[in-house]
Amino acid sequence: MASFSISAIVVLTILAAKEIEGGGGAGTCNIYEGNWIYDPSYPLYNPADCPFLESREFDCQKNGRPDKNYLHYRWQPTGCNLPRFDAHDFLQRFRGKQLMFVGDSLSLNQWQSLTCMIHTSLPQAPYISNKIGGLSNFTFPDYKVSFLFSRNAYLVDIRSEIIGRVMYIESVEYSRGLWEGMDFLIFDSWHWWTHTGSDQLWDFIREGNATYKDMNRLVAYEKAINTWAKWANSRADPAKNRLIFQGVSPDHASPPKTCVGAEAPLPGPSPKGTNHPAEAVLEKVLSGAKEVYLLDITGLSELRIDAHPSAYGFGGSKFPDCSHWCLPGLPDVWNQLLYTYLFQI
Ligand SMILES: *[C@@H]1O[C@H](CO)[C@@H](O)[C@H](O)[C@H]1NC(C)=O
Numbered sequence: 001m002a003s004f005s006i007s008a009i010v011v012l013t014i015l016a017a018k019e020i021e022g023g024g025g026a027g028t029c030n031i032y033e034g035n036w037i038y039d040p041s042y043p044l045y046n047p048a049d050c051p052f053l054e055s056r057e058f059d060c061q062k063n064g065r066p067d068k069n070y071l072h073y074r075w076q077p078t079g080c081n082l083p084r085f086d087a088h089d090f091l092q093r094f095r096g097k098q099l100m101f102v103g104d105s106l107s108l109n110q111w112q113s114l115t116c117m118i119h120t121s122l123p124q125a126p127y128i129s130n131k132i133g134g135l136s137n138f139t140f141p142d143y144k145v146s147f148l149f150s151r152n153a154y155l156v157d158i159r160s161e162i163i164g165r166v167m168y169i170e171s172v173e174y175s176r177g178l179w180e181g182m183d184f185l186i187f188d189s190w191h192w193w194t195h196t197g198s199d200q201l202w203d204f205i206r207e208g209n210a211t212y213k214d215m216n217r218l219v220a221y222e223k224a225i226n227t228w229a230k231w232a233n234s235r236a237d238p239a240k241n242r243l244i245f246q247g248v249s250p251d252h253a254s255p256p257k258t259c260v261g262a263e264a265p266l267p268g269p270s271p272k273g274t275n276h277p278a279e280a281v282l283e284k285v286l287s288g289a290k291e292v293y294l295l296d297i298t299g300l301s302e303l304r305i306d307a308h309p310s311a312y313g314f315g316g317s318k319f320p321d322c323s324h325w326c327l328p329g330l331p332d333v334w335n336q337l338l339y340t341y342l343f344q345i
């Protein structure tokens, strides 16, 4: 964070702390700086009470994970306390609103966490859940609140053409209509930019009149996030269409720091700032974007080497998953931080 001086973000963070604390620690509290504390009252819910949780991907206990310590960590900011997550208050406050996560499976991870947090707190509240193509819609009709997830790994357009799938790195025309209909949007992107070969979802990149077979992925990511930021800055009424960007979710897939077998967080406090190159790019671009809030989860998540599915995810022990996160688990804390932000706007 040291070099990251987006005043809007800092101010919002301070405001959040002030309201939460009733004045104590105002001006000193960054909710993203703190420690992981062992707290037996966690996790926030029992996954068995969340029937729509994608268990093969995220329910590590159901998939046979033997250790349980990772479930019991609470995030404690250094300068203040996070507000208690109150699902009823959340739905009351956002009555009539639509809130959409846009991004890859890390967005899915956070969206699933949020719907489970709310449903398990309010099991009697009816819900309607449907999925059409890449759009999932989870609505609490009594409150008229919808939580949507739009799968969109790169954010920019991909069009099918004769030569193949062409990424238009300067365009979000396909998606902006959907986005602009939302009251709140939480974006994420990065992981798919590293995918190559048959794991990538495009064949060419078009920029201006030029067509490229490939590009340095960090450079491509920066161009795409810049395109996104241009759209963000072009919005007619930012207050009607609030934007949040999720910081890059770190993986722990490369030795020596791999998640396999990890049963405890890395020792804190969370690093100030991050060495993650994509996060550095994201922060640079967002510093030029109007009224975008950074959900700055990168540093605190870097400590949670223990919180990935590892051998108890989709790929089993053959393809340990050190990118996603178990549920219940870390994304619940991301949602507590999101709630803390939403609480004060
Ligand atoms: C989500 O579902 C609710 C309830 O069915 C509906 O009112 C709302 O328009 C849907 N949102 C979108 C973006 O499709």
Ligand SMILES: *[C@@H]1O[C@H](CO)[C@@H](O)[C@H](O)[C@H]1NC(C)=O
Residues within 6 Å of the ligand: 208, 209
């Ligand atoms: C792209 O091609 C069109 C038509 O050939 C031309 O008019 C335009 O100036 C070109 N744009 C750039 C950025 O090169």
